[in-house]
Amino acid sequence: MFKLNLKIAWRNLFKNKVYAAINIGGLAIGLTAFVLLILFVNHETSYDKWSPDLKNIYQLREYHDYSTPDNQPHWMQVNDSRMAALVRDKIPQFKYVTRIDQDWGDGFSVKLANADPAIVDHFRDTDSLFFKVFPYQFLQGDRFTAINKPNTIVLKQSLAVKLFGTVKVLNKTIKLLMWRDDPGTLMTITGVVADVNMPESVKFNAIIHTGNIDKDPEQINNFRHCEIYASASGKIDITQVNRTLHKIYVDYKKASFVKRKITYADYYKNGKKPGLKIIPLQKVYATPSFDVSWVDRIKPIVAISIFLLLVSVINFVNLATAQSVQRAKEVGVKKVLGAYKKQLVTQFLLESALQTLAALFICIILVEVLLPVFSNHFDVKLSFWRSEQLLNISFQLLGLFVLITFMAGFYPAWILSKYNPVKVLKGNYESGFKGIAMRNGLVVLQFIIAVTLIIGIGVMYQQTNFVANKDLGFNRDKLVNISTYYRDGDLIGERIKKITGVKYVATTTQLMGNTFNVPSEITYNNQEHSVNTVTVTMDALPALGVQVLSGRIFSLEYKKDTVNTAVLNETAAKLLGKNLVGKQFKEGENSFQIVGVIKDYNNEGFDKAVLPTVYRVTHLGGMASTNNLLVRFDSDNYKPALMAVEAEWKKIYPDFPMIYTSVEDAFQKSMEATHKQMQIIVLFSVISVVLSLLGLFALSTFMAKRRTKEIAIRKILGASNLEIINMLNRSFLILVILANLISWPIAFIITKKWLGGFAYRIDMPFWPFAIATITSVIIAVFTVSLQARKAAVNNPVDALKYE
Amino acid sequence: MIELKNIEKYYSSKGIKHYVLRHVTTTIKQGEFVSIMGPSGSGKSTLLNILGMLEEPTYGTFEFLGEDVTSLNERKRIELYRNHIGFVFQAYHLIDEMTVYENIEAPLLYKKVGSSERASRIANLLDKFNIVAKKDLFPNQLSGGQQQLVGIARALATQPSIILADEPTGNLQSAQAEEIMQLFQKLNKEEGITIIQVTHSEKNATYGNRILNIQDGVIKEDSPTQAPQMGGVV
Ligand SMILES: Nc1ncnc2c1ncn2[C@@H]1O[C@H](COP(=O)(O)OP(=O)(O)OP(=O)(O)O)[C@@H](O)[C@H]1O
Numbered sequence A: 001m002f003k004l005n006l007k008i009a010w011r012n013l014f015k016n017k018v019y020a021a022i023n024i025g026g027l028a029i030g031l032t033a034f035v036l037l038i039l040f041v042n043h044e045t046s047y048d049k050w051s052p053d054l055k056n057i058y059q060l061r062e063y064h065d066y067s068t069p070d071n072q073p074h075w076m077q078v079n080d081s082r083m084a085a086l087v088r089d090k091i092p093q094f095k096y097v098t099r100i101d102q103d104w105g106d107g108f109s110v111k112l113a114n115a116d117p118a119i120v121d122h123f124r125d126t127d128s129l130f131f132k133v134f135p136y137q138f139l140q141g142d143r144f145t146a147i148n149k150p151n152t153i154v155l156k157q158s159l160a161v162k163l164f165g166t167v168k169v170l171n172k173t174i175k176l177l178m179w180r181d182d183p184g185t186l187m188t189i190t191g192v193v194a195d196v197n198m199p200e201s202v203k204f205n206a207i208i209h210t211g212n213i214d215k216d217p218e219q220i221n222n223f224r225h226c227e228i229y230a231s232a233s234g235k236i237d238i239t240q241v242n243r244t245l246h247k248i249y250v251d252y253k254k255a256s257f258v259k260r261k262i263t264y265a266d267y268y269k270n271g272k273k274p275g276l277k278i279i280p281l282q283k284v285y286a287t288p289s290f291d292v293s294w295v296d297r298i299k300p301i302v303a304i305s306i307f308l309l310l311v312s313v314i315n316f317v318n319l320a321t322a323q324s325v326q327r328a329k330e331v332g333v334k335k336v337l338g339a340y341k342k343q344l345v346t347q348f349l350l351e352s353a354l355q356t357l358a359a360l361f362i363c364i365i366l367v368e369v370l371l372p373v374f375s376n377h378f379d380v381k382l383s384f385w386r387s388e389q390l391l392n393i394s395f396q397l398l399g400l401f402v403l404i405t406f407m408a409g410f411y412p413a414w415i416l417s418k419y420n421p422v423k424v425l426k427g428n429y430e431s432g433f434k435g436i437a438m439r440n441g442l443v444v445l446q447f448i449i450a451v452t453l454i455i456g457i458g459v460m461y462q463q464t465n466f467v468a469n470k471d472l473g474f475n476r477d478k479l480v481n482i483s484t485y486y487r488d489g490d491l492i493g494e495r496i497k498k499i500t501g502v503k504y505v506a507t508t509t510q511l512m513g514n515t516f517n518v519p520s521e522i523t524y525n526n527q528e529h530s531v532n533t534v535t536v537t538m539d540a541l542p543a544l545g546v547q548v549l550s551g552r553i554f555s556l557e558y559k560k561d562t563v564n565t566a567v568l569n570e571t572a573a574k575l576l577g578k579n580l581v582g583k584q585f586k587e588g589e590n591s592f593q594i595v596g597v598i599k600d601y602n603n604e605g606f607d608k609a610v611l612p613t614v615y616r617v618t619h620l621g622g623m624a625s626t627n628n629l630l631v632r633f634d635s636d637n638y639k640p641a642l643m644a645v646e647a648e649w650k651k652i653y654p655d656f657p658m659i660y661t662s663v664e665d666a667f668q669k670s671m672e673a674t675h676k677q678m679q680i681i682v683l684f685s686v687i688s689v690v691l692s693l694l695g696l697f698a699l700s701t702f703m704a705k706r707r708t709k710e711i712a713i714r715k716i717l718g719a720s721n722l723e724i725i726n727m728l729n730r731s732f733l734i735l736v737i738l739a740n741l742i743s744w745p746i747a748f749i750i751t752k753k754w755l756g757g758f759a760y761r762i763d764m765p766f767w768p769f770a771i772a773t774i775t776s777v778i779i780a781v782f783t784v785s786l787q788a789r790k791a792a793v794n795n796p797v798d799a800l801k802y803e
Numbered sequence B: 001m002i003e004l005k006n007i008e009k010y011y012s013s014k015g016i017k018h019y020v021l022r023h024v025t026t027t028i029k030q031g032e033f034v035s036i037m038g039p040s041g042s043g044k045s046t047l048l049n050i051l052g053m054l055e056e057p058t059y060g061t062f063e064f065l066g067e068d069v070t071s072l073n074e075r076k077r078i079e080l081y082r083n084h085i086g087f088v089f090q091a092y093h094l095i096d097e098m099t100v101y102e103n104i105e106a107p108l109l110y111k112k113v114g115s116s117e118r119a120s121r122i123a124n125l126l127d128k129f130n131i132v133a134k135k136d137l138f139p140n141q142l143s144g145g146q147q148q149l150v151g152i153a154r155a156l157a158t159q160p161s162i163i164l165a166d167e168p169t170g171n172l173q174s175a176q177a178e179e180i181m182q183l184f185q186k187l188n189k190e191e192g193i194t195i196i197q198v199t200h201s202e203k204n205a206t207y208g209n210r211i212l213n214i215q216d217g218v219i220k221e222d223s224p225t226q227a228p229q230m231g232g233v234v
């Protein structure tokens, strides 16, 4: 029976080639999107899973607003380094607690004996306990003693191979320069650990133990911020530990406030509150301190891939039920030949399984082909066959196969197997024909998805356009940011200034791509305001090309500019009041005079609002010592000048290569994530819409075919071709219009929510709605008419003879 | 073998009962060849459908092989289809996606007949009906008469004890019709298969040995055929 059923399935597929192609092809595309998504999710959930022992490692998080992009408190993964000792003393469940310096990003210069210096990133400075907490496998050296002494370094296998061509590098030394005029530290290699080929949230190329981070700052008012990880010997009760942590943290803070002569109530106000907790290492990646987590990031893509899959499944179901007219006789006959209903259901499920299997095969090929592109696009290393989780993936695919087979096949199978043989065998297919309501419902659902997606694309397009053309408030071209600290008068700055083609050399703590926000409270007119403070050198604002709204910006002519003047941005000015130029405000004990107001400029993407900001050229407000050395060039063709800068750099700092990026690139990078996500969404949406239309096309073919006899009779009775086309169109048109009516509010809510994520956004546009509706109606009418016309212009005699 | 007592069938619409069959009481014995006749709309097909358990009577009892089957569960009914009843239709109703061979094989597969037994039975039938050469063709490649031969071969494949045929020759011209009727007669005489057919043709009815004449849902006449005619060999 099985073999015969397979044969029938095959013959049916062959008989309806076009629909089979639409079915299988559509399903394959839907599956491909979904499988890619699964691979991505697999990758994102595989962080910190490379050893079973990682289950027992926890990351400490303190609730504070130090160095947050919006100056608001968050659960930050960098903590006051003193927390390590506190946790070790007060929480006996933890065996080891280790401190890791923040990943500063740009990397260190590595100098091997005679080779040129090279920049290597992800060096992490830790105390001596790192490898006691993290169970890395040592290929060379001893895990428990390797970094006991200061100035030791443990390399990752890949770095060792890259630098030395071998992992046998014990006791060799490398010279490490951490900044441009660092004389360098000789580090002894005391170990090499194996690479892990699964993602890690504590990412490193080498672990160094300089000793800098072993002790906490002595002054109670000084802080060092670092990451802290603790390992437990077994399972612990996190809620319980967190309750204790909170309590000891509050006690600790109170005690330290007494020494620092501040009051608890003064410190914790305006939404600030004390907080210290642990989270399992394996949850660290999914809960970043303030960025959107990957789960939230891909939510729209998840939704759209599910829609995509749904659209292809709906096509499948609709075409199958439409086809069931053709199969009715088979069912009726088989029933009187002695087939159980169950056997018939199985037969039709088998058919959908067959098609799903074919789709799955095509999908696997497509995934293989698309994976490199996809990996590249999302900048993740996804793999399919070579994946560590192959077994896992096989199960997921199997699950998907079963799910799709049932989703696509069960309803048609059930409908078909329910046919009453007497009715069918009397030739009365129509009355035995079930499932029209269901099918219409599915067509509506499909069009709701399609129309909503079209509207979504339209709104996104307009918003992107708006952002792309929006003025950043500063001039980002001809601007290069060298990653190094800088103060007016520094040797390197003076040398660069002399190069022809260089217009300004400056620094600021706030620059696209590298911003270091410092929150502060200022008093103006006896009123206190929270503002963001930025320290700049004299030339920074002119170098950025900001627009002056009133007053002036800093200039060498005014001596006091290095002491106690300030420039506000528009947002800050609005906060304080009107006619500010010349007025004074206080920050703590110090007074500053407002000399000018500039137009807001964006130094983050457009999803974040510009903070009220005070700009100063003064050491009273902190140093401009973030790693931004801003160089503005004269002409668009600044390449030769930039090369001259690099040559000058090399002369002064031969052992530390110059690291730089253009501000334009930094800007593009800040837009990149949104852009990439948008491209995926648009791509998936377009595919969904096309699949919906293909489904409609196939369905209307069936409908026209099914009504061939009716059409023929109507024509004999005198109906014109146009009247017949209209008749066939009417039923579909009602469905499409209904779908549009339902889509509008849905699309409105979704796009409004999406726009809400942008600090700078367009008003809800009307056009995408109108366009989506008009397009969907036109395309639906066109598709249906195409089929209807074919049926209508046929000679009625042929149809009746055929019957 | 079949015992009908007081069978009634009506359809009610708007509260009014439209009787299709009334007080139908009759017995059909093993080995009989019965022709049901009557004007169009008199209820012939309905009666045959009830006999084939495709429809349920609204009232009355129906015993098949001594068992009350008026309201049989699906599984039991399917067992009867598999083992005792063969259907032949006016419109042949072969499955279009199956070849001649596969069409005949289908009921055997449902009955779970072993493969060698299956092959020999099908070979036998193909041979008997002279359609060996056609075994790999699809129904739409056959003439109406050939299709009906396949339909009968399919009905006989499970070696049923009774064949129910609703106007088996309704779509055929007389020469082909005669051939089919002779075949029925032969099956009835030589293999003792009970045959119940619905027919409009007086001539076809004479091939059988009993005629039930139905008018307005009532059996008006139940008589043996006048001159049982021996046909030529098929
Ligand atoms: N589902 C139904 N609902 C209502 N009435 C029905 C239904 N099925 C059949 N009938 C009625 O039952 C009566 C008998 O129908 P049946 O098919 O048995 O007639 P018949 O004797 O086989 O006629 P013919 O020789 O034309 O095939 C007809 O009057 C028909 O209208």
Ligand SMILES: [Mg+2]
Pocket: B044, B045, B046
């Ligand atoms: Mg009839």
